[in-house]
Amino acid sequence: MATENDILLVEKYFDDELTAVEKEQVMQRVAMDVQFKTLFDQEKVLIRAIRHQGLRENLTFLKTLESNIDQQTPASRSFKWYYLAAALAGTLAIVTFLVNRPDDPQQLFQSYFKPYPNVFEPTVRGTEATTPRAEAFQAYEQGDYAKAAEQLEALYVQHPEPEVLMLLGNTNLMLGHITEAENNFITLNHEYDGLDVPAQWYLSLCYLKRGEVQHARTLLKKIEGTENSYASKAKELLEKLN
Amino acid sequence: MLQNEIIEKIRSGGQAELGVIYEEHRKEFLQWISKEYHCSSDDGKDIYQLTILIFYDNIRQGKLEHLVSSVKTYLFGIGKNIALENMRKEKRYTPINQETWLNEYVADESGQGTDDSFFEFAKKALVKLGQPCQQLIELFYYEKKSIAEIASSMHYKNGETAKNQKCKCMARLRKLFEIEMTKPQNVVNHGY
Missing domain, CATH: 1.25.40.10 (Tetratricopeptide repeat domain)
Structure with missing residues (x-):
C-alpha cells in the first residue's frame, strides 16, 4: 500500500518540483523498491493517458477544421467567395479563425x-x-x-x-x-x-x-x-x- | 509575424492558434507531400494533421523555443519524418493510422515500464473522471499551463486553490484507475 508521502513525492517528481538530487533519489528508489516502482509507473501511465487525450482532442479539432475546408466547393474557394462568406458570418469554422473577436459566438x-x-x-x-x-x-x-x-x-x-x-x-x-x-x-x-x-x-x-x-x-x-x-x-x- | 512571435502566440494561446497555423501552410504542404511521397490527398491530410500536432506539442512541451528556420521548413521536416518512419515500419508506402500513431507517440516518450493494457485502463479511468477534473489535468499535463494560468482560465480563487484541486483530481484518477484494474475481467497477472 502506497503511503501518502510516496504519492506526494511521485507527484512532485512528475510535476518537476524536485531538485536534481531529489530526482536522483527517486530514481534510486524506483530501482530498488518494487512497491515504489509500481506507484511511479502508475503515475507515468496516467500522465500518458492525459497527454493522449489532449492530443486526440486537438486531432479531432483539426479534422473538423479540415472537413469544413473540404466542404467548400471549388468555385467557393475563390478569393471573392471566401471573404463574402466571412462577411456573412458563415458557419464555416475557418471563418472563426479569421474573424478575431474573442466573444464571437462561432x-x-x-x-x-x-x-x-x-x-x-x-x-x-x-x-x-x-x-x-x-x-x-x-x-x-x-x-x-x-x-x-x-x-x-x-x-x-x-x-x-x-x-x-x-x-x-x-x-x-x-x-x-x-x-x-x-x-x-x-x-x-x-x-x-x-x-x-x-x-x-x-x-x-x-x-x-x-x-x-x-x-x-x-x-x-x-x-x-x-x-x-x-x-x-x-x-x-x-x-x-x- | 516573426517566426518566434508565432511560437509565443501558440505557447500562450490555444486551439485558435493551432487552426491558424493549420490553414496557413496546408495547401503548400499537401502539394509537397503528395508529390514527394506519392500519397493520396486524404493520406497527405492525415500526415499534415499529425505534423501540426507535433509542432504544437513541441512548443507546449518547451522542446521548441526558437526557430532557426521558417515555420514552413520546420513543418516540412516533421512531415518528412512521419512519412519516412511510416514507410520504414511498413516496408512500403501504407496509409498512416492516426490512432496507432498517437498511441505510439505517447508511448515513446514514457519509455519502458508501462504496459498497453494499463494504458487502456488509464484511458477508461480518465473518461470516468469527468469535468472539470479532466480539463484541469489536461491543461496542466498536456497544455503545460502554469497553475496561475489554470487558476485564471478556470476561475479558481487563486493558484493555491487550483493546485489543491489538481491534486484532488489526480487522487481521484488514481482511485478510478485502481477500480479499472481490479475489475474481474481485467485482473491478470501483472506487476501493479
Missing part, C-alpha cells in the same frame, strides 16, 4: 465544443467491433463521423437509447448538421432521464453555432444553476457571452 463554439466522450462502451484497443452497436461506437471514437452518423442513426431506429442519441447529436454537430443535432438534443432532454444537463449543454452550443445567442444564454443560465460538472463551464461561457 469562436466560442469552437473553443467550447468538445465531443462527448464515449463513456458508454469504450473501444478496447486490439479488439474488433463485432456488433452494429460496437461498430457505430468505434467509428465515433475514431473520429469517422460520416460513418458514425449513418450507423448511429440506424442503431437509434432499432434501439432508441439515450446514449446512442447523445453520440448521434455530437456526430451531427461535428458534421455541421446543426438542425439534426438540435433535434437530437431536444429529444434527449425531453424524453429521457440521466443525460439532461449534457443534452442542454450541447443544445446551447447548437444555438451558439447558429448565432442564436439569446437562446444559448437562457439554457446556459439553467445549467449554471445546477450542481452538475457542466455548471462551471456554463458560467464561464455566459461571462464571455455577456
Whole structure:
C-alpha cells in the first residue's frame, strides 16, 4: 500500500518540483523498491493517458477544421467567395479563425465544443467491433463521423437509447448538421432521464453555432444553476457571452 | 509575424492558434507531400494533421523555443519524418493510422515500464473522471499551463486553490484507475 508521502513525492517528481538530487533519489528508489516502482509507473501511465487525450482532442479539432475546408466547393474557394462568406458570418469554422473577436459566438463554439466522450462502451484497443452497436461506437471514437452518423442513426431506429442519441447529436454537430443535432438534443432532454444537463449543454452550443445567442444564454443560465460538472463551464461561457 | 512571435502566440494561446497555423501552410504542404511521397490527398491530410500536432506539442512541451528556420521548413521536416518512419515500419508506402500513431507517440516518450493494457485502463479511468477534473489535468499535463494560468482560465480563487484541486483530481484518477484494474475481467497477472 502506497503511503501518502510516496504519492506526494511521485507527484512532485512528475510535476518537476524536485531538485536534481531529489530526482536522483527517486530514481534510486524506483530501482530498488518494487512497491515504489509500481506507484511511479502508475503515475507515468496516467500522465500518458492525459497527454493522449489532449492530443486526440486537438486531432479531432483539426479534422473538423479540415472537413469544413473540404466542404467548400471549388468555385467557393475563390478569393471573392471566401471573404463574402466571412462577411456573412458563415458557419464555416475557418471563418472563426479569421474573424478575431474573442466573444464571437462561432469562436466560442469552437473553443467550447468538445465531443462527448464515449463513456458508454469504450473501444478496447486490439479488439474488433463485432456488433452494429460496437461498430457505430468505434467509428465515433475514431473520429469517422460520416460513418458514425449513418450507423448511429440506424442503431437509434432499432434501439432508441439515450446514449446512442447523445453520440448521434455530437456526430451531427461535428458534421455541421446543426438542425439534426438540435433535434437530437431536444429529444434527449425531453424524453429521457440521466443525460439532461449534457443534452442542454450541447443544445446551447447548437444555438451558439447558429448565432442564436439569446437562446444559448437562457439554457446556459439553467445549467449554471445546477450542481452538475457542466455548471462551471456554463458560467464561464455566459461571462464571455455577456 | 516573426517566426518566434508565432511560437509565443501558440505557447500562450490555444486551439485558435493551432487552426491558424493549420490553414496557413496546408495547401503548400499537401502539394509537397503528395508529390514527394506519392500519397493520396486524404493520406497527405492525415500526415499534415499529425505534423501540426507535433509542432504544437513541441512548443507546449518547451522542446521548441526558437526557430532557426521558417515555420514552413520546420513543418516540412516533421512531415518528412512521419512519412519516412511510416514507410520504414511498413516496408512500403501504407496509409498512416492516426490512432496507432498517437498511441505510439505517447508511448515513446514514457519509455519502458508501462504496459498497453494499463494504458487502456488509464484511458477508461480518465473518461470516468469527468469535468472539470479532466480539463484541469489536461491543461496542466498536456497544455503545460502554469497553475496561475489554470487558476485564471478556470476561475479558481487563486493558484493555491487550483493546485489543491489538481491534486484532488489526480487522487481521484488514481482511485478510478485502481477500480479499472481490479475489475474481474481485467485482473491478470501483472506487476501493479
